[in-house]
Amino acid sequence: MVMGDITTGTDVVVIGGGPGGYVAAIRAAQRGLATTLVEKDHYGGACLNHGCIPSKAFITAADVADEAANASGMGVYADPEVDMGELAAWKDDVVDRLTGGVEQLCEANGVDLIEGTAAFEDEHTVRIAHGGEGQGMETVEFEQAIVATGSRPVEIPGFDFADEPVWSSRDALAAETVPDDLVVVGAGYIGMELSTTFAKLGADVTVVEMLDDVLPAYEEDVSSVVRRRADDLGIDFTFGEGASGWEETSDGRIAVHTETEDGTESTYEADRVLVAVGREPVTDTLELEEIDLAPDDDGFLRTDDRARTDLDHVFAVGDVAGEPMLAHKASAEGIVAAEVAAGENAAFDARAIPAAVFTDPEIATVGLTEAEAEEAGFDPLVGEMPLRANGRALTMDETEGFVRIVAEADAGFVLGAQIVAPEASELIAEAALAVEMGARLDDLAGTIHTHPTLSETLLEAAENALGEAIHTLNE
Amino acid sequence: MVEQSFELPDLGEGIAEGELVAWAVAPGDHVEQDQVIAEVETDKALVEVPSPYDGTVTELHAEEGEMVPVDYVIATFEIDASDAEPAGTEAETDESSTPVDAGTVEAESAELETAEATEGGAEASEAGGAPGGRVFAAPSTRSLARDLDVDIETVEGTGAGGRVTESDVRRAAESASESGASEPASGADATPSEAEPVVVESAGGTKRERTLAMPATRRLARERGVDINDVPASEEREGEPFVTPADVEAYVESGGSAAETGASAERGASASAGAAAGGTGAGTNTGDAGAAASPGGERVPYRGIRRTIGEQMAQSKFTAPHVTHHDEFDASGLVDLRAELAEIADEEDVNLTYLPFVVKAVTSALKEVPYLNASLDEEAGEIVLHDEYNIGIAVATDDGLLVPVIKHADRKGLKELAREIDELATQARERSLPREAMRGGTFTITNIGVIGGEYSSPIINYPEAGIFAMGPIKKRPWVVDDEVVARKTMTISMSVDHRLVDGAEAAQFTNHVQTLLADPARLVLE
Numbered sequence A: 001m002v003m004g005d006i007t008t009g010t011d012v013v014v015i016g017g018g019p020g021g022y023v024a025a026i027r028a029a030q031r032g033l034a035t036t037l038v039e040k041d042h043y044g045g046a047c048l049n050h051g052c053i054p055s056k057a058f059i060t061a062a063d064v065a066d067e068a069a070n071a072s073g074m075g076v077y078a079d080p081e082v083d084m085g086e087l088a089a090w091k092d093d094v095v096d097r098l099t100g101g102v103e104q105l106c107e108a109n110g111v112d113l114i115e116g117t118a119a120f121e122d123e124h125t126v127r128i129a130h131g132g133e134g135q136g137m138e139t140v141e142f143e144q145a146i147v148a149t150g151s152r153p154v155e156i157p158g159f160d161f162a163d164e165p166v167w168s169s170r171d172a173l174a175a176e177t178v179p180d181d182l183v184v185v186g187a188g189y190i191g192m193e194l195s196t197t198f199a200k201l202g203a204d205v206t207v208v209e210m211l212d213d214v215l216p217a218y219e220e221d222v223s224s225v226v227r228r229r230a231d232d233l234g235i236d237f238t239f240g241e242g243a244s245g246w247e248e249t250s251d252g253r254i255a256v257h258t259e260t261e262d263g264t265e266s267t268y269e270a271d272r273v274l275v276a277v278g279r280e281p282v283t284d285t286l287e288l289e290e291i292d293l294a295p296d297d298d299g300f301l302r303t304d305d306r307a308r309t310d311l312d313h314v315f316a317v318g319d320v321a322g323e324p325m326l327a328h329k330a331s332a333e334g335i336v337a338a339e340v341a342a343g344e345n346a347a348f349d350a351r352a353i354p355a356a357v358f359t360d361p362e363i364a365t366v367g368l369t370e371a372e373a374e375e376a377g378f379d380p381l382v383g384e385m386p387l388r389a390n391g392r393a394l395t396m397d398e399t400e401g402f403v404r405i406v407a408e409a410d411a412g413f414v415l416g417a418q419i420v421a422p423e424a425s426e427l428i429a430e431a432a433l434a435v436e437m438g439a440r441l442d443d444l445a446g447t448i449h450t451h452p453t454l455s456e457t458l459l460e461a462a463e464n465a466l467g468e469a470i471h472t473l474n475e
Numbered sequence B: 001m002v003e004q005s006f007e008l009p010d011l012g013e014g015i016a017e018g019e020l021v022a023w024a025v026a027p028g029d030h031v032e033q034d035q036v037i038a039e040v041e042t043d044k045a046l047v048e049v050p051s052p053y054d055g056t057v058t059e060l061h062a063e064e065g066e067m068v069p070v071d072y073v074i075a076t077f078e079i080d081a082s083d084a085e086p087a088g089t090e091a092e093t094d095e096s097s098t099p100v101d102a103g104t105v106e107a108e109s110a111e112l113e114t115a116e117a118t119e120g121g122a123e124a125s126e127a128g129g130a131p132g133g134r135v136f137a138a139p140s141t142r143s144l145a146r147d148l149d150v151d152i153e154t155v156e157g158t159g160a161g162g163r164v165t166e167s168d169v170r171r172a173a174e175s176a177s178e179s180g181a182s183e184p185a186s187g188a189d190a191t192p193s194e195a196e197p198v199v200v201e202s203a204g205g206t207k208r209e210r211t212l213a214m215p216a217t218r219r220l221a222r223e224r225g226v227d228i229n230d231v232p233a234s235e236e237r238e239g240e241p242f243v244t245p246a247d248v249e250a251y252v253e254s255g256g257s258a259a260e261t262g263a264s265a266e267r268g269a270s271a272s273a274g275a276a277a278g279g280t281g282a283g284t285n286t287g288d289a290g291a292a293a294s295p296g297g298e299r300v301p302y303r304g305i306r307r308t309i310g311e312q313m314a315q316s317k318f319t320a321p322h323v324t325h326h327d328e329f330d331a332s333g334l335v336d337l338r339a340e341l342a343e344i345a346d347e348e349d350v351n352l353t354y355l356p357f358v359v360k361a362v363t364s365a366l367k368e369v370p371y372l373n374a375s376l377d378e379e380a381g382e383i384v385l386h387d388e389y390n391i392g393i394a395v396a397t398d399d400g401l402l403v404p405v406i407k408h409a410d411r412k413g414l415k416e417l418a419r420e421i422d423e424l425a426t427q428a429r430e431r432s433l434p435r436e437a438m439r440g441g442t443f444t445i446t447n448i449g450v451i452g453g454e455y456s457s458p459i460i461n462y463p464e465a466g467i468f469a470m471g472p473i474k475k476r477p478w479v480v481d482d483e484v485v486a487r488k489t490m491t492i493s494m495s496v497d498h499r500l501v502d503g504a505e506a507a508q509f510t511n512h513v514q515t516l517l518a519d520p521a522r523l524v525l526e
């Protein structure tokens, strides 16, 4: 302890105020634990400040403009103009409202908020450096700690996020103008969401991807729907190329260099290059050595199903605790950690974690694919419903995509679903519930769905699996 | 050294659990492969569980007296790594589908052992259950399992398609806890007993207007042609009766009305508890009401042989429509012949009772009426006429009725039958019957003579087609040449599965038996 420090004591210290950390803090406080939440940057973490929320704000605005501009089939003609400055201001307002809400909720639940960067001093002490030079330090002694330090975008050699023309996803979401030409490195979900968004906002987008397809984590028939739409939007794709560096050109723009495996080089002119090649867990600020805790080879803190690290009184939740790096997974783990810290018999035993990609159309998945089900030893039974056979989809002029349900053949238990459709991110909730509840195809098919809605596709897909769909042919 | 967990192997015949009667080893003990490590009372016998490994016992995960589900990890071993050298290549064996009997446990486990060891023993295997150890159950149910300390992967689901329900978890918790006998019958804690579903009835016992059930259950009810509001619910959700597929099946099996009778009997019982329970009881668990109504008393765990018998009897009675036939015959000839032969047999140390004579006569009659040496394969929609005559003999033991089987009774003489019956009965009483000795029966004989009474209505040892009960031989009035005289007669009672045969065949059968036993010299010719 350094002279002059203030030392306080707490039952639980939560490090990081993202969806993992703030949820854990509120739940811990609800359970009567004296709880301190330390955040070095902004409450709400990556998700609220430069991830899920701002990206969805941009995506929605881009969609509104794009749909209005492309509704002539319905007899609607418009030429919308997007004022990027106003859009950014609106987005900031949304973010502020939410982050302010997080802060208020924490306080209302009696969570002590401390702004600063926390690092372990020993097994029961963290030192918190307040932001900025000379802001001072304080020390918090704790019984239990919940580490929720999240992740950050991965940097690749030759591209430094500190350089103006090089964007991380965070920079892209803080943009005040739309670049004329944008090179996006990486065709994963963040790369695809932002490519689509900026293309709709008027940028000429070129996507450079090392692998040979977009959204490599998804099945081919799923990603190809998004790929086709991206093609229609005029997004150029180059596969099998890695970005190797960039330089400023004479006219104030940039040239992005790429290389194939066999050394063939290409150059793309642009105004900005967005590097979205993945995210890595943040542990380096924590001085974990002080408590003899080491991240695994991938940089994550290993946890058991109680969200506990190798130290029984230190929990880790969210992106820092492993894949999938998703906000709702972070929150779910945060709940478990807080409840276990409060002495409850909680555990993370979710059967499946849904995931959504806010491309056009959206992709959402939960549980097992057919191949995964087979691999797991199930005899999969699959049902599909193409969007073009759904009334609501037609009235939305959205006919690309499908809903697929994977069940096991014995009793028809639902194991997973893959959806490519508008609002897939909403539709997946029902499938997630089905998987968690151990519902059967019969249960889905026997539940009346509102007409005309996209949700009817789930019923139809279940019926199709049972060989009795009404609106599609059952092979 | 490699850590190995050892799961209670599948012991066949659909047995989901057994009582761990005794450990033969303690942590720290060195064991050799095949060495008996535990005794588990499963179905109708004590099964000795052999160690699959050479190694050291590091931990035992079940207490003596605990009900242990099949596939539950009962012990952890530390085995020599050299021992675990992979012998086979196929990791996964099809252990879930084929029941194993005690004899093959070792081989099966040995395969598991190599499978796990191949992976460096890093992770406990997910043997058993659905692939990937997946259990289909709602999050709330899984959380309940955690709270009740139940490993949900070992719980047998009775919900739609085998889904694990809340009451399955409670049942598992209850059978795991040993406190059954001492726990007070407090209303809040009273969980449904294992015996039969607690009937959750609507207020006043009138037909429900509303029933909670999963869509798949409603569909099942529709397919079975029953009104879901009539089905007694075994569970409650949100204070409302919740009907499971098992409830529907049980209701259908009971003909739709037997269950109702049960329900009204329950109702009768709770009615005496006063309006408090009955009147406000929308969704009141009448199990609680029953507990409140009955004067407190000892609560004895329902398990082991008692429960197996109960379950089998219930299944038989609810599946096979029984028709019972009674008769009596003059047994003087039998008495004389037996007395004569018993003396001779005694010289060879054979205890010749009446039973071997009855076995002979019954076997002969089975050949006359093949539909009674048969069983109904409902799934295939076929009647299976057996080509073996394996006669089960019901033996009363301290713990309940056991039924060892005399294989190929038709090929055995009286002396051989006498010897075998004697041996099986002794083993049954000593509880040392090998499991094999209780399998494969095609017809059962029960001797009610020893317990007194005249007639009975025996319950068929399902899926057999009939059961023959011999009553006591004693002097009774008998009409001979229009005069009533005292004669030694034997009463017989016989139940048959009316789906397979009619009363006439039952009579034909008993007539044949009686003809042979009344004139037992004929038996010698058989």
Ligand SMILES: Cc1cc2nc3c(=O)[nH]c(=O)nc-3n(C[C@H](O)[C@H](O)[C@H](O)COP(=O)(O)OP(=O)(O)OC[C@H]3O[C@@H](n4cnc5c(N)ncnc54)[C@H](O)[C@@H]3O)c2cc1C
Residues within 6 Å of the ligand: A015, A016, A017, A018, A019, A020, A021, A038, A039, A040, A041, A042, A043, A044, A045, A046, A047, A048, A050, A051, A052, A053, A055, A116, A117, A118, A119, A148, A149, A150, A151, A169, A170, A190, A282, A285, A286, A317, A318, A319, A320, A325, A326, A327, A328, A329, A330, A356, A358
């Ligand atoms: C562009 C983009 C779009 C996304 N879209 C989605 C989406 O649609 N849906 C979805 O589920 N997920 C999405 N994500 C992912 C989601 O943002 C993360 O999974 C989620 O934020 C993880 O939450 P967390 O609490 O683990 O970490 P974070 O949200 O990263 O929060 C960690 C917090 O800890 C703070 N911190 C770190 N170290 C310290 C320290 N030593 N002391 C004090 N504070 C510290 C950080 O400042 C940060 O605020 C998106 C991410 C990005 C980048």
